[in-house]
Amino acid sequence: MKKIIAPVDFSDTAANAAIFAGNLAEFYGAELWLYHSYEVVVPVTEYGYSYVSITEMQQAAEHELAEFKNRVQNALRRTITIQIKAENATLVDGLSALCDELDPALVVMGLSGKNALTRLVVGSNTIRTIHNLDYPVLVVPPKATFIPIRKIGFACDYKKVIETTPVHLLKKIMHDFNAELHVLNVEYIKGTAPATKVEESMYITELLHELKPTYQTILSADITNGINWFADKEKIDLMVVIPKKHHLVEKMFSRSQTKELLYHTHVPVLCIRE
Structure with a gap:
């Protein structure tokens, strides 16, 4: 069990x-x-x-x-x-x-x-x-109530995805919940993506191929606002993040953020180690 x-x-x-x-x-x-x-x-x-x-x-x-x-x-x-x-x-x-x-x-x-x-x-x-x-x-989050998890979002920064993405664990989670996977990348500046990010996006597409996820890149000056907007738009039941020191999780949990993700969303966040 x-x-x-x-x-x-x-x-x-x-x-x-x-x-x-x-x-x-x-x-x-x-x-x-x-x-x-x-x-x-x-x-x-x-x-x-x-x-x-x-x-x-x-x-x-x-x-x-x-x-x-x-x-x-x-x-x-x-x-x-x-x-x-x-x-x-x-x-x-x-x-x-x-x-x-x-x-x-x-x-x-x-x-x-x-x-x-x-x-x-x-x-x-x-x-x-x-x-x-x-x-x-x-x-x-304090306002969260349980519903069966059907849609899972994965916040990915497209940086060193091969080294930092726990693919086996992510696949296990998707299998356990039998849910759809929606991969999200938040960009701060509008423009052409650098070659390295394009290459990293190709890597993550290959790594997660069997899960058949959807991919979206959105523009947002604030990562928590961007993730909240995406979660509401796609009716995400759970967001997955990979904590990286001084990076994504630091921004998400920082009390200095105007709208902290976990204090202002009904969506639970699953943190899995790289």
Whole structure:
């Protein structure tokens, strides 16, 4: 059985992402794992003892996680298999170890919050996970509700596509969802494409030939606006991006963007490592 992992911090953002993951698991016949990591801060009294023991923290975390599991299950139409795990670890280290153990099809996370501080903390955790986890991470915006995934968009910059495109994983994702693939390239300046970009577009066409995708290049001064416009126009259910340091994912997740993609779209974004 395929497995989906949803990291949980008990926020509304995490609940929305976990319920999305639960619907995804229900629809595609997968098992859902709810994972919570915590780090024990040990304030030492004058007597040399901490206020809260690791055992107490573990028990409290497991209790909250069990309650959270019920919340997720009650939001679904049918009963699914939901496993829970809580442990004393950093999010990235603990999640990486669990992924290596379970080999999940997806890790599903949220990205937002009710205030600037929550957005900063939750957002930084998600971005850190994207850059350090060797598994696909599906980022669920706060307004996203689950629908069967029929159309998948792939944002491609046509740069070093042979070296950076995880073709095998992309094909597996398309096979699992049995969806249409729409490849999007966003250009900033109108004009003739350089020879290198033409060559790279030929490479990606060959790499993805068996998936029979459609290809579009659009002009947009802002990549998030361009992707949002494309997703709405083509009724895309999920966008795929390949995180590249200081490039596409940095622009997409930067809080300085006027309209940040993940804070202003209903379309989930699947990040897969190059």
